Amino acid sequence: MGRIAVHEYLMRNLSDTSACRLPRVRRGVFGAQALFPPSSQVRSRELIKGTIIGRWRDGYGEIVVAEDGGIRSLYFGDGVLQSAILPDRPEALIMDYGQAMMCALLFRNAPESALLIGLGGCSLVNFLLKAAPTCILDVIELRGKVIEIAYEFFLPPGGNERLRIVQGAGEDFVRQRDCPRYDLILVDAFDDGGPAAPLLDREFLGACRGRLNRRGVFAINVWNRPRDDFPALFAKIGDVFGSNTSKLLLSEAYRNAIVFGFEDFTMPGDLHAYREAAKALGKKHLVNFPLYLRRLYWQNFI
Numbered sequence: 488m489g490r491i492a493v494h495e496y497l498m499r500n501l502s503d504t505s506a507c508r509l510p511r512v513r514r515g516v517f518g519a520q521a522l523f524p525p526s527s528q529v530r531s532r533e534l535i536k537g538t539i540i541g542r543w544r545d546g547y548g549e550i551v552v553a554e555d556g557g558i559r560s561l562y563f564g565d566g567v568l569q570s571a572i573l574p575d576r577p578e579a580l581i582m583d584y585g586q587a588m589m590c591a592l593l594f595r596n597a598p599e600s601a602l603l604i605g606l607g608g609c610s611l612v613n614f615l616l617k618a619a620p621t622c623i624l625d626v627i628e629l630r631g632k633v634i635e636i637a638y639e640f641f642l643p644p645g646g647n648e649r650l651r652i653v654q655g656a657g658e659d660f661v662r663q664r665d666c667p668r669y670d671l672i673l674v675d676a677f678d679d680g681g682p683a684a685p686l687l688d689r690e691f692l693g694a695c696r697g698r699l700n701r702r703g704v705f706a707i708n709v710w711n712r713p714r715d716d717f718p719a720l721f722a723k724i725g726d727v728f729g730s731n732t733s734k735l736l737l738s739e740a741y742r743n744a745i746v747f748g749f750e751d752f753t754m755p756g757d758l759h760a761y762r763e764a765a766k767a768l769g770k771k772h773l774v775n776f777p778l779y780l781r782r783l784y785w786q787n788f789i
Contacts, residue, residue, distance in 0.1 A: 534566030541640065545632040552640050559640060561608035563677075570608025572641055577609070578617035579773065584675075584708055584743040585610050586774045587735050589618070590783065591671055591704045591747065593761045593768065593776060594754065598622045598670035602698070604657030604686065605676030606633055609641035616647055618772060625669075626652045627660045629676070658685040661694040668700045674707040682709045687720060692727040696750060705748035711736055717744055724748055733787045735779065758784050 537555025544550070551562040558581065560571040573579050580586045588611065592598070598619050603611055606628035615624055628634050631654050653660070657676060660666060672695050676683045685691060686707070695705050705728070711717045725732045728748035735745040747754075758780055765776040 534568075535562055536560065541636070543632055543636065545630055547630055550630075550632060550636060552636060559608075561636070561641070569677075570610050570641075572608055572610050572613065577613040577641065577643055580610060580614050582610060583737050584745065585614070586776075587737060587743075587745045587779055588673055588675065588706050588708060589614060589772075589774065590735065590745075590776060590779050591673065591706045592618065593764050593780065594747070594749065595670050595702065595704045596764060596768075600667065600669045600700070601625070601671040601673065602627070602661075602669045604660075604672075604674045606637055606652065607675065609637050611673060611675065612650065613642070614772070616650060618768075622649065622670075624650050625667075626650070627655050627657045628652060629654070629656055656685070657683075658688070658691045658694075661691065661698050666698055668698050668703070670700050670703050672699060672703070672705045674705075682707075682715075687723075689723060689727060692724055692748075696727055696748060699750040701751050703750040705750070707746050707748075709744050709746060711742060711744040721746055733783055735783055736786060754783075754787075758788075 535551055535553050537553045537558075537560070539551055539553045541552040542549065548564050551566065553560050553562065554574075557573060557575075558571050559574050561569045563569050570585075571582055573581060580589060598615075599621060600623045601615055601619070603615075603624065603626045606612065606626050612624065612626060615622060628637075634652055634654055637652070657674065661672075674686055674695070676686055687709070699705060707724070709715065709717065709720060721732070721734055724746050728750070731749040731753050733747045733749075733754055735747070737743050737745075761780055762777065765780045768774070769776040
Protein backbone atom coordinates (compact mmCIF):
# COMPACT_ATOMS: atom_id res chain seq x y z
CA MET A 488 0.00 0.00 0.00
CA GLY A 489 1.48 3.37 -1.00
CA ARG A 490 1.93 6.19 1.49
CA ILE A 491 -0.98 8.26 0.11
CA ALA A 492 -3.21 5.20 0.04
CA VAL A 493 -2.27 4.41 3.63
CA HIS A 494 -3.20 7.96 4.72
CA GLU A 495 -6.55 7.78 2.93
CA TYR A 496 -7.28 4.35 4.44
CA LEU A 497 -6.58 5.61 7.94
CA MET A 498 -8.73 8.69 7.59
CA ARG A 499 -11.64 6.58 6.30
CA ASN A 500 -11.37 4.10 9.16
CA LEU A 501 -10.33 6.14 12.20
CA SER A 502 -13.89 6.44 13.47
CA ASP A 503 -14.54 2.75 12.73
CA THR A 504 -14.15 -0.05 15.21
CA SER A 505 -11.30 -1.58 13.23
CA ALA A 506 -7.68 -0.84 14.14
CA CYS A 507 -6.05 1.88 12.07
CA ARG A 508 -2.59 1.05 10.86
CA LEU A 509 0.32 2.78 9.28
CA PRO A 510 2.73 0.57 7.25
CA ARG A 511 3.26 -2.40 9.52
CA VAL A 512 6.42 -4.06 10.73
CA ARG A 513 6.43 -7.76 11.56
CA ARG A 514 4.61 -8.83 14.70
CA GLY A 515 6.45 -10.12 17.72
CA VAL A 516 7.70 -8.98 21.09
CA PHE A 517 9.22 -5.54 20.71
CA GLY A 518 11.75 -3.68 22.78
CA ALA A 519 13.10 -7.14 23.43
CA GLN A 520 16.06 -9.45 23.14
CA ALA A 521 15.23 -12.74 24.82
CA LEU A 522 12.42 -13.87 22.49
CA PHE A 523 14.84 -16.23 20.73
CA PRO A 524 17.61 -18.37 22.23
CA PRO A 525 21.28 -17.67 21.39
CA SER A 526 21.79 -18.46 17.72
CA SER A 527 24.25 -18.15 14.89
CA GLN A 528 25.01 -15.11 12.77
CA VAL A 529 22.99 -16.77 10.01
CA ARG A 530 19.95 -16.88 12.29
CA SER A 531 20.42 -13.18 13.06
CA ARG A 532 20.48 -12.30 9.37
CA GLU A 533 17.30 -14.31 8.80
CA LEU A 534 15.42 -12.30 11.41
CA ILE A 535 16.51 -8.91 10.08
CA LYS A 536 14.18 -7.61 7.37
CA GLY A 537 15.46 -5.59 4.42
CA THR A 538 18.88 -4.17 3.68
CA ILE A 539 21.38 -3.79 6.50
CA ILE A 540 22.80 -0.26 6.45
CA GLY A 541 24.89 -0.51 9.61
CA ARG A 542 26.15 -3.09 12.10
CA TRP A 543 27.99 -2.39 15.37
CA ARG A 544 28.96 -4.14 18.58
CA ASP A 545 29.37 -2.64 22.05
CA GLY A 546 29.80 -4.10 25.50
CA TYR A 547 26.15 -5.18 25.58
CA GLY A 548 25.97 -6.95 22.22
CA GLU A 549 25.22 -6.36 18.56
CA ILE A 550 23.23 -3.45 17.12
CA VAL A 551 21.88 -3.43 13.55
CA VAL A 552 20.07 -0.78 11.50
CA ALA A 553 18.16 -1.98 8.43
CA GLU A 554 15.67 -0.58 5.90
CA ASP A 555 12.78 -2.39 4.28
CA GLY A 556 9.97 -0.88 2.22
CA GLY A 557 10.58 2.65 3.47
CA ILE A 558 10.77 1.56 7.12
CA ARG A 559 14.01 1.98 9.09
CA SER A 560 14.43 -0.44 11.98
CA LEU A 561 16.74 -0.98 14.94
CA TYR A 562 17.65 -4.53 16.01
CA PHE A 563 19.59 -5.82 19.01
CA GLY A 564 21.28 -9.14 19.67
CA ASP A 565 20.07 -12.02 17.50
CA GLY A 566 18.09 -9.78 15.17
CA VAL A 567 15.17 -9.02 17.49
CA LEU A 568 13.31 -5.87 16.46
CA GLN A 569 13.52 -2.97 18.91
CA SER A 570 11.98 -0.02 17.13
CA ALA A 571 11.04 1.28 13.68
CA ILE A 572 10.32 4.64 12.05
CA LEU A 573 9.44 6.12 8.68
CA PRO A 574 12.51 8.29 7.86
CA ASP A 575 10.39 10.83 5.98
CA ARG A 576 7.81 10.95 8.80
CA PRO A 577 9.73 10.02 11.95
CA GLU A 578 6.94 11.26 14.22
CA ALA A 579 4.55 8.54 12.96
CA LEU A 580 4.08 5.61 15.34
CA ILE A 581 4.10 2.40 13.31
CA MET A 582 4.57 -0.15 16.11
CA ASP A 583 1.59 -1.02 18.26
CA TYR A 584 3.44 -1.01 21.58
CA GLY A 585 4.46 2.61 20.97
CA GLN A 586 0.91 3.55 20.06
CA ALA A 587 -0.34 1.88 23.23
CA MET A 588 2.22 3.69 25.42
CA MET A 589 1.12 7.02 23.98
CA CYS A 590 -2.35 6.47 25.42
CA ALA A 591 -0.71 8.30 28.31
CA LEU A 592 -1.62 11.47 26.40
CA LEU A 593 -5.30 10.70 26.90
CA PHE A 594 -4.83 11.16 30.63
CA ARG A 595 -2.24 13.96 30.51
CA ASN A 596 -3.05 15.63 27.23
CA ALA A 597 -0.67 18.61 27.29
CA PRO A 598 2.48 17.51 29.12
CA GLU A 599 5.06 20.19 29.82
CA SER A 600 7.77 17.70 30.74
CA ALA A 601 8.50 14.03 30.09
CA LEU A 602 11.16 11.50 31.02
CA LEU A 603 11.91 8.55 28.74
CA ILE A 604 14.06 5.73 30.04
CA GLY A 605 15.35 3.85 26.98
CA LEU A 606 16.04 5.58 23.67
CA GLY A 607 16.01 2.75 21.12
CA GLY A 608 15.08 3.90 17.63
CA CYS A 609 13.55 7.18 18.85
CA SER A 610 9.96 6.45 17.81
CA LEU A 611 8.52 7.69 21.12
CA VAL A 612 10.90 10.66 21.17
CA ASN A 613 9.99 11.78 17.66
CA PHE A 614 6.28 11.36 18.33
CA LEU A 615 6.33 13.36 21.56
CA LEU A 616 8.35 16.21 20.06
CA LYS A 617 5.60 16.58 17.46
CA ALA A 618 2.54 15.74 19.55
CA ALA A 619 3.49 17.85 22.60
CA PRO A 620 5.06 21.01 21.14
CA THR A 621 5.76 22.65 24.50
CA CYS A 622 7.08 19.54 26.25
CA ILE A 623 10.66 19.42 27.57
CA LEU A 624 11.91 15.90 26.98
CA ASP A 625 14.68 14.15 28.93
CA VAL A 626 15.90 10.74 27.70
CA ILE A 627 18.16 8.38 29.66
CA GLU A 628 19.92 5.67 27.65
CA LEU A 629 22.43 3.19 29.05
CA ARG A 630 24.25 2.41 25.79
CA GLY A 631 26.42 5.17 24.33
CA LYS A 632 26.50 3.47 20.92
CA VAL A 633 22.69 3.52 20.77
CA ILE A 634 22.80 7.29 21.31
CA GLU A 635 25.35 7.73 18.51
CA ILE A 636 23.26 5.62 16.13
CA ALA A 637 20.11 7.55 17.05
CA TYR A 638 21.66 10.86 16.06
CA GLU A 639 22.86 9.42 12.75
CA PHE A 640 19.84 7.35 11.68
CA PHE A 641 16.71 8.03 13.75
CA LEU A 642 16.54 11.65 14.90
CA PRO A 643 15.81 14.49 12.45
CA PRO A 644 18.92 16.56 11.65
CA GLY A 645 19.49 19.88 13.35
CA GLY A 646 18.62 18.83 16.87
CA ASN A 647 15.84 20.17 19.08
CA GLU A 648 16.30 22.53 22.02
CA ARG A 649 13.52 20.73 23.92
CA LEU A 650 15.37 17.40 23.82
CA ARG A 651 18.14 16.29 26.19
CA ILE A 652 19.68 12.82 25.85
CA VAL A 653 21.89 11.59 28.70
CA GLN A 654 23.89 8.37 28.85
CA GLY A 655 23.31 6.58 32.12
CA ALA A 656 21.20 4.09 34.05
CA GLY A 657 17.57 5.05 34.48
CA GLU A 658 17.40 3.65 38.01
CA ASP A 659 20.28 5.91 39.06
CA PHE A 660 18.81 9.00 37.41
CA VAL A 661 15.42 8.90 39.16
CA ARG A 662 17.08 8.39 42.54
CA GLN A 663 19.24 11.50 42.28
CA ARG A 664 18.31 14.13 44.83
CA ASP A 665 18.15 16.85 42.15
CA CYS A 666 16.13 14.78 39.66
CA PRO A 667 13.27 16.97 38.38
CA ARG A 668 9.59 16.08 38.39
CA TYR A 669 7.72 15.20 35.20
CA ASP A 670 4.20 15.09 33.82
CA LEU A 671 5.00 11.82 32.01
CA ILE A 672 7.51 9.06 32.78
CA LEU A 673 7.82 6.38 30.08
CA VAL A 674 9.98 3.28 30.61
CA ASP A 675 10.94 1.19 27.57
CA ALA A 676 14.31 -0.43 28.36
CA PHE A 677 15.40 -4.05 27.95
CA ASP A 678 18.44 -6.23 28.57
CA ASP A 679 19.34 -9.75 27.45
CA GLY A 680 16.61 -11.35 29.57
CA GLY A 681 13.76 -9.00 28.77
CA PRO A 682 12.68 -5.82 30.57
CA ALA A 683 15.72 -4.58 32.48
CA ALA A 684 15.43 -6.10 35.96
CA PRO A 685 16.50 -2.94 37.88
CA LEU A 686 13.58 -1.13 36.24
CA LEU A 687 11.07 -3.64 37.64
CA ASP A 688 12.36 -3.17 41.18
CA ARG A 689 9.91 -1.78 43.73
CA GLU A 690 12.41 0.90 44.78
CA PHE A 691 12.76 2.13 41.19
CA LEU A 692 9.00 2.13 40.66
CA GLY A 693 8.54 4.09 43.87
CA ALA A 694 11.18 6.60 42.79
CA CYS A 695 9.34 7.07 39.50
CA ARG A 696 6.08 7.78 41.30
CA GLY A 697 7.94 10.27 43.49
CA ARG A 698 9.17 12.09 40.37
CA LEU A 699 5.70 12.59 38.90
CA ASN A 700 3.98 15.94 39.04
CA ARG A 701 0.43 16.13 40.32
CA ARG A 702 -1.82 14.18 37.92
CA GLY A 703 1.27 12.75 36.28
CA VAL A 704 1.22 9.47 34.34
CA PHE A 705 3.73 6.62 34.40
CA ALA A 706 3.85 3.98 31.64
CA ILE A 707 6.11 0.94 31.29
CA ASN A 708 6.48 -1.55 28.44
CA VAL A 709 6.91 -5.12 29.70
CA TRP A 710 6.34 -8.69 28.50
CA ASN A 711 3.45 -11.06 29.05
CA ARG A 712 5.13 -14.46 28.70
CA PRO A 713 4.43 -17.20 31.29
CA ARG A 714 7.90 -16.90 32.79
CA ASP A 715 7.55 -13.12 33.20
CA ASP A 716 4.70 -13.57 35.73
CA PHE A 717 2.90 -10.47 34.49
CA PRO A 718 0.10 -10.73 37.11
CA ALA A 719 2.69 -10.46 39.90
CA LEU A 720 4.40 -7.50 38.22
CA PHE A 721 1.08 -5.75 37.68
CA ALA A 722 0.21 -6.28 41.34
CA LYS A 723 3.57 -4.87 42.41
CA ILE A 724 3.09 -1.72 40.32
CA GLY A 725 -0.41 -1.46 41.79
CA ASP A 726 1.02 -1.57 45.30
CA VAL A 727 3.45 1.24 44.47
CA PHE A 728 0.75 3.43 42.90
CA GLY A 729 -1.92 2.73 45.48
CA SER A 730 -3.93 0.61 43.00
CA ASN A 731 -4.20 3.57 40.61
CA THR A 732 -3.04 1.43 37.71
CA SER A 733 -4.35 0.03 34.43
CA LYS A 734 -3.01 -2.59 32.04
CA LEU A 735 -3.13 -2.71 28.26
CA LEU A 736 -2.25 -6.11 26.78
CA LEU A 737 -1.70 -5.92 23.03
CA SER A 738 -2.71 -9.50 22.29
CA GLU A 739 -3.98 -12.66 23.94
CA ALA A 740 -0.70 -14.19 22.79
CA TYR A 741 2.47 -13.66 24.80
CA ARG A 742 3.52 -10.22 23.65
CA ASN A 743 4.02 -6.74 25.00
CA ALA A 744 1.91 -5.34 27.81
CA ILE A 745 1.76 -1.71 28.89
CA VAL A 746 1.09 -0.78 32.51
CA PHE A 747 -0.01 2.74 33.47
CA GLY A 748 0.36 4.24 36.92
CA PHE A 749 -1.49 7.42 37.86
CA GLU A 750 -0.49 10.00 40.42
CA ASP A 751 -3.29 11.71 42.36
CA PHE A 752 -6.22 10.43 40.33
CA THR A 753 -8.04 7.22 39.46
CA MET A 754 -9.13 6.52 35.90
CA PRO A 755 -12.96 6.49 35.78
CA GLY A 756 -14.45 3.10 35.02
CA ASP A 757 -16.65 4.12 32.10
CA LEU A 758 -13.84 6.08 30.37
CA HIS A 759 -16.57 8.27 28.84
CA ALA A 760 -14.62 11.44 29.60
CA TYR A 761 -11.80 10.32 27.30
CA ARG A 762 -13.71 9.23 24.20
CA GLU A 763 -13.69 12.56 22.43
CA ALA A 764 -10.03 13.09 23.29
CA ALA A 765 -9.22 9.66 21.85
CA LYS A 766 -11.01 10.49 18.59
CA ALA A 767 -9.28 13.86 18.29
CA LEU A 768 -5.82 12.45 19.01
CA GLY A 769 -6.44 9.59 16.61
CA LYS A 770 -7.33 11.86 13.71
CA LYS A 771 -4.40 14.15 14.41
CA HIS A 772 -1.75 11.44 14.69
CA LEU A 773 -3.22 8.56 12.63
CA VAL A 774 -3.35 6.24 15.62
CA ASN A 775 -6.53 4.40 16.58
CA PHE A 776 -6.65 5.64 20.16
CA PRO A 777 -10.39 4.85 20.40
CA LEU A 778 -9.52 1.16 19.90
CA TYR A 779 -6.88 1.25 22.65
CA LEU A 780 -9.34 3.05 24.94
CA ARG A 781 -11.87 0.27 24.43
CA ARG A 782 -9.20 -2.32 25.19
CA LEU A 783 -8.33 -0.47 28.39
CA TYR A 784 -11.98 -0.65 29.40
CA TRP A 785 -12.37 -4.34 28.50
CA GLN A 786 -9.17 -5.38 30.26
CA ASN A 787 -9.63 -3.36 33.46
CA PHE A 788 -13.33 -2.84 34.12
CA ILE A 789 -15.19 -5.89 32.78
